[in-house]
Amino acid sequence: MKLAILDDYFDTLRTLPCFSKLEGQEVTVFNDRAESTDELVERLQDFDAVVLFRERTKVTKELLDRLPKLKLISQRSGYPHVDMEACTANGVLLCSNMHAGTPSYAAAEHTLALILASARQIPAQMASLREGAWQMGVGKTLRGRTLGLYGYGRIGGAVAGYAKALGMKVVYWASETSRERARQDGETVAESREAFFSGCDVVSLHLRLVPTTRGIVTENDLAAMKPGSIFVNTSRAGLIREGALLEGLNAGRPGFAAIDVFDKEPVTDPGDPLVNHPNMVATPHIGFVTEDEFELQFSDIFDQVVAYADGKPINMINPEVCEG
Incomplete structure (x- = not known):
């Protein structure tokens, strides 16, 4: 599966123990920020799945309508930055562990x-x-x-x-x-x-x-x-x-x-x-920006990627995509 990881500004994720969970996937990590929908489309058009770095990138209807190959978005926590209706309409599954039992x-x-x-x-x-x-x-x-x-x-x-x-x-x-x-x-x-x-x-x-x-x-x-x-x-x-x-x-x-x-x-x-x-x-939205927090969050996010690749998706926000 071709997987894109967006907005890892300091190329931190490769250094975390949990990154090894993606072994066997074709992973591309983007360290810079795409400033426009056109740039995001060009960047993501060949990928099957995208990992989001919290809310650094908004996932809009315009973007999703132009990414026919995309099938999975994996992230953690809430998703006010994701157009859920557009995800479902485009057959894109959103997986997000809401970590109900653990504070940040x-x-x-x-x-x-x-x-x-x-x-x-x-x-x-x-x-x-x-x-x-x-x-x-x-x-x-x-x-x-x-x-x-x-x-x-x-x-x-x-x-x-x-x-x-x-x-x-x-x-x-x-x-x-x-x-x-x-x-x-x-x-x-x-x-x-x-x-x-x-x-x-x-x-x-x-x-x-x-x-x-x-x-x-x-x-x-x-x-x-x-x-x-x-x-x-x-x-x-x-x-x-x-x-x-x-x-x-x-x-x-x-x-x-x-x-x-x-x-x-x-x-x-x-x-x-x-x-x-x-x-x-x-401060520039760094409340969650620690190595320890990244390991916790992205361990869940990468588990969701692996589960999807194995045909057993977890933490589905719009499971109707898989039921259709």
């Missing part, structure tokens, strides 16, 4: 890193030191402050554990069902949505991006936050109404933000106003 500890650790970096002004303090100006301001201690987690899932739970170890109080907000589950688990749930945003020193998003959660955080939510609060997003940019975060920072509520995700990725404009905001700590 890499993403949870990165969330904590962003909170610490923002609270202690680490990027700005580093810049001041390099400019010969020594200290540039006064940070905040996290112990005794309140972390609000929007969403009651695996990654948020890992972040909660780290925060509690630092002496922070943890409060949740989520869907009604998830709030009830949190209460049953003995966790603290905010009395209301407004109380959640207005009462927390740090608010961190941990939700899947689906149609019902797109734009779930509004201008009014951010405006309710404390002037000195920190808003954190390592989940998906689409959870926030477009433009609302920059507007909120300019208005001083929240006081600071720390993000790893953007509305349009990659961000390549060095003058991007959100990246360059003085009260922002930003």
Whole structure:
């Protein structure tokens, strides 16, 4: 089977133990990013299967309609970047292990890193030191402050554990069902949505991006936050109404933000106003970018490729493709 692996920017996958699972397949690894549909079509037209590197490449109807040889897309986790209707219409099977039982500890650790970096002004303090100006301001201690987690899932739970170890109080907000589950688990749930945003020193998003959660955080939510609060997003940019975060920072509520995700990725404009905001700590979607996390994720992804090649596909999102 001819297999293409897209967007492995640093040619990391060949170095992982799990890469040996692809022995016997005809594998081509692309390290650069295809910037247009035409370029993707030219690149992928002779392949039977494609491995996606998270959401670095969008799989659109236009692309799928022009790839008649393609039969399999293998990836891990959610798939808001994949046109599922077009996959099914074109006979392309999507296999994706949703890893229901395991959090991304890499993403949870990165969330904590962003909170610490923002609270202690680490990027700005580093810049001041390099400019010969020594200290540039006064940070905040996290112990005794309140972390609000929007969403009651695996990654948020890992972040909660780290925060509690630092002496922070943890409060949740989520869907009604998830709030009830949190209460049953003995966790603290905010009395209301407004109380959640207005009462927390740090608010961190941990939700899947689906149609019902797109734009779930509004201008009014951010405006309710404390002037000195920190808003954190390592989940998906689409959870926030477009433009609302920059507007909120300019208005001083929240006081600071720390993000790893953007509305349009990659961000390549060095003058991007959100990246360059003085009260922002930003990283280029690296929450999942560790060797350890890659080994976990791509072990599953390559298992799906091998299973398909053996005629026994697993983790099928649109199994009707195989039933037709």
